[in-house]
Amino acid sequence: MRALRRRSGDRLPPWLPVLIGLLLACAAFAVLGDDDVTDDIDWLNMGMGLFGGLALFLFGMEQMADALKAVAGDRMKDILARLTTNRVMGALTGAFVTAVINSSSVTTVLLVGFISAGLMSLAQSVGVIMGANIGSTFTAQLIAFKVTKAALVMIGIGFLMMFVGKRERIRQYGAMIMGLGLVFFGMSVMSDAMAPLRTYEPFLDVMEEMENPLIGIAVAALFTGLIQSSAATTGIVIVMASQGLVNLPTGIALAFGANIGTCATAALAAIGKPREAVRAAVVHVLFNVAGVLVWVGFIDQLAEFVRWISPQYPDLSGKERLAAEVPRQIANAHTMFNVANTLLFLSFTGQFARLAEWLVPDKPLEEEDLVVRAKYLDDVLLTTPSLALDRVRLETLHMGERVQEMMERIMPAILSGNKEQLHDIERMDDDVDMLHAQIIDYLGKISRLTLTETQTGELIRLMEAVNELENIGDVIETNLIVLGHERIDEGVSISQPTREVLTNFHYAVNRAVECAVQAVAQNNQLAARTVISMKQEINRIAESAAAHQAQRLVAEEPNRIRTYTIEVDIIEKLKRIYYFAKRMAKTVDSEESMEEA
Numbered sequence: 001m002r003a004l005r006r007r008s009g010d011r012l013p014p015w016l017p018v019l020i021g022l023l024l025a026c027a028a029f030a031v032l033g034d035d036d037v038t039d040d041i042d043w044l045n046m047g048m049g050l051f052g053g054l055a056l057f058l059f060g061m062e063q064m065a066d067a068l069k070a071v072a073g074d075r076m077k078d079i080l081a082r083l084t085t086n087r088v089m090g091a092l093t094g095a096f097v098t099a100v101i102n103s104s105s106v107t108t109v110l111l112v113g114f115i116s117a118g119l120m121s122l123a124q125s126v127g128v129i130m131g132a133n134i135g136s137t138f139t140a141q142l143i144a145f146k147v148t149k150a151a152l153v154m155i156g157i158g159f160l161m162m163f164v165g166k167r168e169r170i171r172q173y174g175a176m177i178m179g180l181g182l183v184f185f186g187m188s189v190m191s192d193a194m195a196p197l198r199t200y201e202p203f204l205d206v207m208e209e210m211e212n213p214l215i216g217i218a219v220a221a222l223f224t225g226l227i228q229s230s231a232a233t234t235g236i237v238i239v240m241a242s243q244g245l246v247n248l249p250t251g252i253a254l255a256f257g258a259n260i261g262t263c264a265t266a267a268l269a270a271i272g273k274p275r276e277a278v279r280a281a282v283v284h285v286l287f288n289v290a291g292v293l294v295w296v297g298f299i300d301q302l303a304e305f306v307r308w309i310s311p312q313y314p315d316l317s318g319k320e321r322l323a324a325e326v327p328r329q330i331a332n333a334h335t336m337f338n339v340a341n342t343l344l345f346l347s348f349t350g351q352f353a354r355l356a357e358w359l360v361p362d363k364p365l366e367e368e369d370l371v372v373r374a375k376y377l378d379d380v381l382l383t384t385p386s387l388a389l390d391r392v393r394l395e396t397l398h399m400g401e402r403v404q405e406m407m408e409r410i411m412p413a414i415l416s417g418n419k420e421q422l423h424d425i426e427r428m429d430d431d432v433d434m435l436h437a438q439i440i441d442y443l444g445k446i447s448r449l450t451l452t453e454t455q456t457g458e459l460i461r462l463m464e465a466v467n468e469l470e471n472i473g474d475v476i477e478t479n480l481i482v483l484g485h486e487r488i489d490e491g492v493s494i495s496q497p498t499r500e501v502l503t504n505f506h507y508a509v510n511r512a513v514e515c516a517v518q519a520v521a522q523n524n525q526l527a528a529r530t531v532i533s534m535k536q537e538i539n540r541i542a543e544s545a546a547a548h549q550a551q552r553l554v555a556e557e558p559n560r561i562r563t564y565t566i567e568v569d570i571i572e573k574l575k576r577i578y579y580f581a582k583r584m585a586k587t588v589d590s591e592e593s594m595e596e597a
Helices: 015-032 035-040 043-082 087-101 104-116 122-135 138-144 148-164 168-199 201-209 213-227 230-241 248-261 263-270 275-309 318-359 379-383 385-416 419-447 453-489 496-522 525-533 535-554 560-586 590-596
Strands: none
Touching: 043 168, 043 230, 087 104, 087 122, 087 318, 104 122, 104 275, 122 275, 122 318, 138 168, 138 230, 138 318, 148 168, 168 230, 213 230, 213 248, 213 275, 230 248, 230 318, 248 263, 248 275, 248 318, 263 275, 275 318, 379 385, 379 419, 385 419, 385 453, 385 496, 419 453, 453 496, 453 560, 496 525, 496 535, 496 560, 525 535, 525 560, 535 560
């Protein structure tokens, strides 16, 4: 059960309750069925074989996808960010990335992050979403290969690599091979379990009903929405076709329904998310539904074209020929359908984007929530730890922007501001605390996943960096703001020369905080070394400021003792802020950190 739960922290895979429900329903039918039926077919054994095979199939797909994401997740993110320069390149990139990470939902979530960060427009993302549909057909093509005889060999090889391999990458490749073996073995078990249905008239009558494309589309859409995997639905259809239970037009209609049903994943993922996420989900739904509507009247023509380009076995007849030809034909039809739709709609990416923006307009400013929320953290990405950790970096930048704003405003408020300005800065720290709590909670979810040693080290460093950033906010709120209030309450006046000294010191510390945030958010080694190398500069400025304060102490000025105390406290708190900034930088540049220590 622990393996099943690693997909998204504490949540079970969405298909598991469906699988258990179907298994219980089948068992109940076996017990309550009439004698004539049970004499012909052993429903209990068939149900156990069918749904046990389905469990192996789904678990194998999940394990294979997790291993692929662990091996290639970082590179896929970089490829997606760099190669979406135009709509054609975007579609090709979306197809490639989705085929590798085996999840169009993850691709869509990555796009939302790029849009939110201003790295990509919604119109640019439309082409990638269209290409992602092509990439999602890769699994169906893989399943259509009849290599079930090699399934146990693949499971054995994968198991050996997982438990004997010393390098993490070898173990991940082993998990991928073992997962693929489980997919094919589950297919074999389901296929064998379905064999009695080839002569069972009530079931054949139901499948004849599926030849009505609207019924087939509706059933497949509902089933896909429940298990949240179009690849799994298409795989099951291919397994049924391998027993001659599904003809090509029916298989195409079911594949169309799977394309619509997979929109449920994107729609659910967009609930409660920023406008960019909702619009990306709307584009996904519009494209998939429009594609099905265009082709629903041409299923027979598509079937004829697919028969022409697919392998044929004229020496066979009846169900044997269907079983030999239809699985590959369904996979090809699924791919052809998505390729044709992408080519058809690729010229209308701008129109899709504008329609999505019209359907999901920006909220008026007065309707925006006053409570700050994380912009980049998304539970969908928890299936890919490397991508989830990358989102934590982006959210750290979001949190860092709040802290930097506090830093920029605090010195003018201390030196010459009023109580309202100080209260505004104090309220900003509440936002920082909320973002800190959300980031730590998300890191906690990531920590419960299966992580590599590198990912574990990165998680620990990010947690330390976020804590240091929160410490900077606390120093501003609990120390510097208090000093500002004391300056106002006690009527302390800070001279112009002292203001210049404190402002220059504040500028240097503020620059260190800015570079530290940049270092963590972008994993920027140069920025990290810049912060660490500023130690001597900070000490020199602090010593110069201290000397200036000593001169002020002997001057004949009113309240000079209290003024001196406040000014020295300001210098000490700025030095402490630099200390936290330096520790943040050390989480990025471990080599410099060890040398500094």
